[in-house]
Amino acid sequence: MLNSKKEVFLNFFKGKNLLITTHDLADLDGFNSGIALKYCFENYFPNQNIQLTFSGLSKHTKSFINKFSTKFPNFNFNYQEHVELSDIDVIVIVDSNNLNQVKLFNNIDLDIPFIFIDHHLNLQKNYPGNVSSLNLIFDNYSSTSEMVSELFDDCNIKLPLPYKYLLVSAILTDSGFLKYGNTGTIKNLNSILQDHLEIQDVLPLLEREIDISEKIARIKALQRVKLIRINNWLIGISHLSSFSASAASILTKVGFDIGIIVSEDKSDYRITSRAKKQVCLITGLHLGKIISEIDNVNGGGHDGAATLTGKNDVEESLNQLIDKIKETLIN
Ligand SMILES: [Mn+2]
Structure with missing residues (x-):
């Protein structure tokens, strides 16, 4: 799916200052795909300014981060609470194509162009600032993380182990542990896991205690x-x-x-x-x-x-x- 668009898509970002963000109260897919996409872009566009920001994290995301950090104590999530927007040339919004869900765009008229990478139904809102020809919106994917994992392949960038955990965690969560997945989901999971990671090692990170x-x-x-x-x-x-x-x-x-x-x-x-x-x-x-x-x-x-x-x-x-x-x- 990405191949036809990949070159134009990636070329557009060359030499630009990028900001990645997601919907408000980032869920695991929004958060993990954002973190992974930043790593992918940093390696594909060395020496470029690539920033990442979130407007709050969901309860489940926070509990995941705690467990993940015990497993990978040296991992740096590396995102900012506040970003100087005047430094940004283009914004990439992951896991949503609805600006009402994106805090950055609330109450201000941003004149920075933006592009969506998302697996929800394409709302086709024709937002003025959206470079819609470059949007990657495909609702046959069970998660944005799955799409980002394909971008790593397209860019020829290897996924380090912690990033494999991040992507697999988000894919399992958003696909309802494959209940909403398809054969493509399984192929992508397989290509991330390979022999480096046992899926049973990921599951404990996703256990969710339900409070009273x-x-x-x-x-x-x-x-x-x-x-x-x-x-x-x-x-x-x-x-x-x-x-x-x-x-x-x-x-x-x-x-x-x-x-x-x-x-x-x-x-x-x-x-x-x-x-x-x-x-x-x-x-x-x-x-x-x-x-x-x-x-x-x-x-x-x-x-x-x-x-x-x-x-x-x-x-x-x-x-x-x-x-x-x-x-x-x-x-
Ligand atoms: Mn999602």
């Missing part, structure tokens, strides 16, 4: 859930103030084919949805597409996982979401 507040949130979501049945498909709708992603996927584990969690905070709201792979395969359901068609909200995602955020009219958005899901399930 998350357990209670999941239980509350189950207590409050409403069931809608469409033919033989079951949709569960519940509401919670936090842990909505965790709770939505719990709904799909107890028997719902689709789980929806509504979270409201004053006038802001968020609706998180998850669907079992089977529903998507059999009915063609794509939650990310459906959500990107809902009026007056921001959102997007994958076929089986998508989120929207909006203001004021939560009922209207929820009704639109459910109606569109019903339409897909009935047809």
Whole structure:
């Protein structure tokens, strides 16, 4: 996939000051692909100024960093909290193609060109500053880290062991431990692992202790859930103030084919949805597409996982979401 675009893509960055960033509260894929991409670019473009910044890290990312740092105490993650934007010629945004999720672009008109490397549904927003011909947006990849691992091959740069751990960790996490992966995912994993790394050595870094507040949130979501049945498909709708992603996927584990969690905070709201792979395969359901068609909200995602955020009219958005899901399930 990258080969056709690779040369133009890489040539564009030559001699420029680069900044890499990702969506707010970086998840493991956003964080690890950013760290790895910086290393790749530093080696491919020696003597160039390449910076990396994050606007907050998710809880899971922080806990991963702790475990990773015990294993590789000398590894330097090497990113900045603040970047002087006047020094930057081009920004690379990994793991998102929605500027509403990227803090750097909030509330300021940046006139720095930017390019996306992402595996979510292409929202095709035609942002003025986006050099869209160079975007690498391919939603047949299970993670951005997988795409970055191919860039290492394209640039002929070897992955040192700690970077192998980073990429494998993110690929396993974003692919739901291959549940959402494909043969390409397995090929890429194999080419990263080779004989240098045993996949069982990576898994302990990804163990996630669930704290009591998350357990209670999941239980509350189950207590409050409403069931809608469409033919033989079951949709569960519940509401919670936090842990909505965790709770939505719990709904799909107890028997719902689709789980929806509504979270409201004053006038802001968020609706998180998850669907079992089977529903998507059999009915063609794509939650990310459906959500990107809902009026007056921001959102997007994958076929089986998508989120929207909006203001004021939560009922209207929820009704639109459910109606569109019903339409897909009935047809
Ligand atoms: Mn991702």
